Amino acid sequence: MKIDHNETGTISNSADNAIPPDHLRFQLPYLHLTRAFGNDWFALKAEEFARFFGTPTFLLSQTLIVVVWIGLNVARVIHFDPYPFVLLNLAFSLQSAYAAPMILLAQTRQADRDKAFSDADARHRDALAMAATRRDKALAHQAEQIRALLQQNTELTALTRELAEQIAALTQGVHEKLMRERHVKAFSQT
Incomplete structure (x- = not known):
C-alpha cells in the first residue's frame, strides 16, 4: 500500500x-x-564516546588507570613518567580537549531535539484541543436538536391525547345517538 x-x-x-x-x-x-552528532558511522561512534564519559564504568576505569600509572611510576617498576607526572597531565588535558566539546555538542543537540519535540508536542496538544472543541460544539448542537425534538414530541403527544379524547367523546356521542335511535325504532315498532 x-x-x-x-x-x-x-x-x-x-x-x-x-x-x-x-x-x-x-x-x-x-x-x-534523532542523533546528537548525525547518523553516519563517525556520528554514532562520537555519540557513544560522549555518552561513555558519564558512566560509572568510565570513572572506575579511569581511576584504575591513574592508580596503576602512578603506582608503576612511584614504585619505579616502569619509569616512563616521573613524579610531577607531566605525561599523565598531558593525557588528562588531551582527554579534556576532546571530551568537553563533545559533551557540549551533545548537550546542545539534545537541547535542540528537546525544543523541537516540545514544539511538536505543543502543536499536537493544540490540535487535540481544537478537535475536542469541535466535538464539544457538535455535541452541544446535537443536544439542542434532541431537546427540540423532545419538545416537539411532547407537544405532539399532548395533541394526540387531546385528539384521542375528542375522538373518544365523538365516538361516545355517536354510540349514544345510535343507541337512542335503535331504542326509538324498537319502541316505535312495538
Whole structure:
C-alpha cells in the first residue's frame, strides 16, 4: 500500500481511502534530530564516546588507570613518567580537549531535539484541543436538536391525547345517538 501525506495532515492510501492522521505526525519533521552528532558511522561512534564519559564504568576505569600509572611510576617498576607526572597531565588535558566539546555538542543537540519535540508536542496538544472543541460544539448542537425534538414530541403527544379524547367523546356521542335511535325504532315498532 502506498501512503501519502497530504496538506491537511491526513494520510491516504492508493485506494483514496482516508486514514486518520497518526499521533506522531508532528514529530515527523524532526526525525533528522534523532542523533546528537548525525547518523553516519563517525556520528554514532562520537555519540557513544560522549555518552561513555558519564558512566560509572568510565570513572572506575579511569581511576584504575591513574592508580596503576602512578603506582608503576612511584614504585619505579616502569619509569616512563616521573613524579610531577607531566605525561599523565598531558593525557588528562588531551582527554579534556576532546571530551568537553563533545559533551557540549551533545548537550546542545539534545537541547535542540528537546525544543523541537516540545514544539511538536505543543502543536499536537493544540490540535487535540481544537478537535475536542469541535466535538464539544457538535455535541452541544446535537443536544439542542434532541431537546427540540423532545419538545416537539411532547407537544405532539399532548395533541394526540387531546385528539384521542375528542375522538373518544365523538365516538361516545355517536354510540349514544345510535343507541337512542335503535331504542326509538324498537319502541316505535312495538
